[in-house]
Amino acid sequence: MSEFAGLTAIVTGGASGIGLATATLLAGRGARVACLDLDPSVEAPLLGFKADVTDDSSIRSAVDDAASALGGIDIVVNNAGIGAQGTVEDNDDAEWARVFDVNVQGMVRTSRAALPYLRRSSHAAIVNVSSVAATAGLPQRALYSATKGAVLSLTLAMAADHLPEGIRVNCVSPGTADTPWIDRLLARAADPAAERAALEARQPAGRLVTAAEVAAAIAYLAGPLASATTGTSLGVDGGMQGLRLRPRK
Numbered sequence: 001m002s003e004f005a006g007l008t009a010i011v012t013g014g015a016s017g018i019g020l021a022t023a024t025l026l027a028g029r030g031a032r033v034a035c036l037d038l039d040p041s042v043e044a045p046l047l048g049f050k051a052d053v054t055d056d057s058s059i060r061s062a063v064d065d066a067a068s069a070l071g072g073i074d075i076v077v078n079n080a081g082i083g084a085q086g087t088v089e090d091n092d093d094a095e096w097a098r099v100f101d102v103n104v105q106g107m108v109r110t111s112r113a114a115l116p117y118l119r120r121s122s123h124a125a126i127v128n129v130s131s132v133a134a135t136a137g138l139p140q141r142a143l144y145s146a147t148k149g150a151v152l153s154l155t156l157a158m159a160a161d162h163l164p165e166g167i168r169v170n171c172v173s174p175g176t177a178d179t180p181w182i183d184r185l186l187a188r189a190a191d192p193a194a195e196r197a198a199l200e201a202r203q204p205a206g207r208l209v210t211a212a213e214v215a216a217a218i219a220y221l222a223g224p225l226a227s228a229t230t231g232t233s234l235g236v237d238g239g240m241q242g243l244r245l246r247p248r249k
Contacts, residue, residue, distance in 0.1 A: 003223055005030035007123060008070035010063065012036045012053055012110055013080030014046070017179040018129065021211035022077055022218045029219065031075070034066035036110075053080045053106030056113075063113040073117035075222045078107040078128045083181050084143040091143050103147035107154065118167050125222045126162075128155050128171040129214075132237040135173070148173075152233055159231035168230040170221040175237030176200075178208040204245050205238030 009026050013019040014035025020042070027033045027045050036059070040048030047069055051062035067073050081103045084091060091099075107128055118124040131148040133141050152171060159169040176182065176199045189195035200207050217236045220226055235241050 002030035003225065004219075007074040008032045008034075008067075008072055009075035009077060009222065010034045010036055010066050010070075010073055010110075010114065011077040011079055012051065012106070014077075015040055015042055015048065017181065018174070018177060018211045018214045018218075019077070019079040021215035022079065025212070025215045025219050026075070026222070029223075032070050034070055036062045036066065037080070053109055054101045056109050059106075059109045060113045063110065063117075067114075067117045072120060073114050074121040074123050074125070076111060076114045076118065076126045077218055077222065078110055078126065079218075080106050080110075081129060081147075083185070084147075085140050085185075086142060087140065088142045090140075096143055099143050100147055100150070103144075104150045104154065107151065111158065115162075115167075118162075119165055122166075123224060123227075124165075124167040125226075126158065126167065126169045127218050127221045128169070129218070130155065130171040130173045130233060132173050132175045132235065132240050134233075136241055155233065156231050163230055168221075168226070170226070170230060170232045170234065172214060172217045172221065173233050173235045173237065173241070174214045175203050175209050175235075175240040177214055178210055182208070203238035203240045204243045206248075207238065209236055209238055 009031050011019050011023045014023045015037035023033045023035050034047040035042045036051035042048040049062040052058040084099045130151040133145040134148040134152040155171040186192040214236050217234050
């Protein structure tokens with residue numbers, strides 16, 4: 001499949017998890033892809049650039065270097081993010097600021113740096129990674145949910161602002177995905193097997209979402225086949241947001 005032939009993309013947090021799955025899929029479909037990450041260790045044909053999304057000069061430098069190496073930027077995947085657990089009283093102001101800095105302002109910094117390149121593209125698309133936590137109340141996820149709700153709102157505002165420039169902006173909203181972050185979460189649980197079973201059970205599909213499934217949704221929104229789609233959130237959550245199934249017997 002070569003639907004992305006001739007197109008270029010940057011993926012933040014592109015060296016692992018959903019980011020790496022997305023970068024690999026886009027490259028496999030013909031795009032030239034640069035992964036921006038704190039540890040940009042990726043294999044060819046992917047290009048790696050060290051970037052810290054909480055540092056404006058770092059992300060601007062990485063975006064400029066990636067654009068120079070790729071010959072421009074057509075697609076931005078804002079994937080870099082971190083997790084957080086607890087109720088509103090379990091994290092102090094510094095932690096709230098830190099998680100928002102990565103999950104929300106990191107997308108702002110990356111998009112801002114990439115916009116001059118996107119404006120020159122005849123196929124310009126931004127895909128932000130939100131979460132089902134933006135629209136479904138989940139226990140012990142107050143801070144994380146607040147950041148992902150902000151990402152959803154940011155996506156809609158960006159879509160409105162940049163549509164006249166020919167830049168589409170959408171987001172994906174995964175359910176609980178089987179990623180390194182979940183592995184670390186489970187490792188801290190008193191009973192990792194029971195915790196994993198509980199996470200699987202709360203998604204109607206009865207299993208965690210895979211990184212490859214989220215990547216496929218990102219690729220759709222970023223690609224030419226979605227040229228009429230902007231300001232949309234695409235759920236990849238095993239039915240978690242919209243379905244209300246009866247308990248399995």
